[in-house]
């Protein structure tokens with residue numbers, strides 16, 4: 001079943017997304033008449049459904065619905081949740097075999113273009129992510145760690161915070177992936193234990209590959225960033241945003257956003273081409 005909340009009311013309280021967070025989601029940017037990186041978003045959802053054993057099968061109809069979305073605004077956020085739906089007994093999933101895709105539309109935050117120019121000042125969250133390889137990389141609906149990160153007073157002092165795991169290794173930002181460049185090599189935290197594999201991180205990785213470069217996935221402490229030439233946070237809505245300052249304990253490391261953006265060379269052009277051709281991650 002597909003429920004477009006622009007057309008009909010939200011789902012039931014018995015839905016397992018509400019009961020247990022038994023669902024996955026993706027947040028997409030609608031720009032210039034279509035959803036950017038739609039194939040990559042659908043691919044993410046298919047992978048998540050497979051790993052969570054959510055038996056959603058209506059992919060073609062869903063893709064068509066998303067491709068046909070008639071949105072008047074130039075930009076919009078489109079959120080897709082696929083839930084296991086209602087049913088089962090307690091946590092048990094037997095009998096819960098009618099998944100539901102929920103679609104909703106939201107305004108696009110207006111300040112991303114400015115952030116791209118000015119960069120962001122990030123702190124380090126004291127809230128650390130637990131390890132769960134079975135869920136690592138997925139954008140599943142159990143996001144209580146991110147809720148605690150956003151609720152922590154440390155988050156209020158900065159534009160965003162970087163987040164480590166319970167071993168103190170870098171994972172991501174509160175709602176974005178982390179990428180840095182050092183000596184011409186590109187790095188991003190390994191996400192095999194926790195964190196969300198982002199669509200925009202995938203786009204950057206493909207762009208680097210088109211230049212014969214690799215985005216290396218590493219386990220690294222926050223202090224590694226002090227030697228970086230440039231640091232970025234990425235997500236599907238805001239794109240690739242330079243970090244202009246990272247405050248960690250009593251130290252602050254600074255970068256010049258224009259210099260960081262210069263390292264992205266033809267990335268914006270690549271992004272536009274990918275969006276126009278409908279190609280994905």
Ligand SMILES: Cc1ncc(COP(=O)(O)O)c(C=O)c1O
Pocket residue numbers: 027146172173174175176177195196197198199200201234235236237
């Ligand atoms: C915790 C977390 N990590 C990473 C990302 C980046 O993912 P994407 O590039 O798919 O937006 C998000 C996006 O919201 C997120 O919430």
